[in-house]
Amino acid sequence: MELTNINPHHIDAKILADSITPDGKRLTTFEVRMPRIILAEHNTHRTHSRNFASSRAIPVKKLRAEVWDDPFMPVYWGANKSGMSASEELSGRNLKLAKFVWRALSKVAVFGSWCFEKIGLHKQTANRILEPWLSVVGVVSGTEWDNFFKLRLAPSAQPEIQALARKMKEAMDAST
Numbered sequence: 001m002e003l004t005n006i007n008p009h010h011i012d013a014k015i016l017a018d019s020i021t022p023d024g025k026r027l028t029t030f031e032v033r034m035p036r037i038i039l040a041e042h043n044t045h046r047t048h049s050r051n052f053a054s055s056r057a058i059p060v061k062k063l064r065a066e067v068w069d070d071p072f073m074p075v076y077w078g079a080n081k082s083g084m085s086a087s088e089e090l091s092g093r094n095l096k097l098a099k100f101v102w103r104a105l106s107k108v109a110v111f112g113s114w115c116f117e118k119i120g121l122h123k124q125t126a127n128r129i130l131e132p133w134l135s136v137v138g139v140v141s142g143t144e145w146d147n148f149f150k151l152r153l154a155p156s157a158q159p160e161i162q163a164l165a166r167k168m169k170e171a172m173d174a175s176t
Contacts, residue, residue: 027141042140052136066135113130145172
């Protein structure tokens with residue numbers, strides 16, 4: 001599977017600290033940026049300590065501008081089939097249409113969020129409609145990375161988390 005749309009504004013990883021614990025384990029801390037749609041997948045790895053920005057805390061106007069100007073777009077547009085993973089990407093007219101609809105829906109979500117703000121709905125709810133098109137930034141630390149990379153670099157992993165895991169692995173391999 002070739003990932004064709006990896007925007008570093010939406011998927012990125014850099015190491016903030018890399019050290020050896022007193023018992024000899026490597027402790028690596030990353031700053032990661034990922035599409036919010038994969039945050040739950042990332043959070044299933046309980047061996048990592050993490051803290052992510054909350055969309056409840058960020059002003060609605062700021063998140064609306066992010067979605068309007070640069071909405072997250074999937075990195076792989078898999079054709080529907082049974083199972084949890086697509087094996088072929090859409091192509092031609094269907095791929096163009098999928099991208100158009102995804103982007104158009106981001107504009108609809110921005111309008112909905114604006115309407116919510118105008119009627120006085122709090123940002124903790126008004127921001128939620130924007131989440132499929134947002135990225136989230138967080139700090140992740142851990143000493144156990146083998147299982148994460150085994151699962152998230154596998155061909156059956158969701159393409160966006162594969163892209164994040166690849167960037168994390170490359171950063172870790174380059175760090176001492």
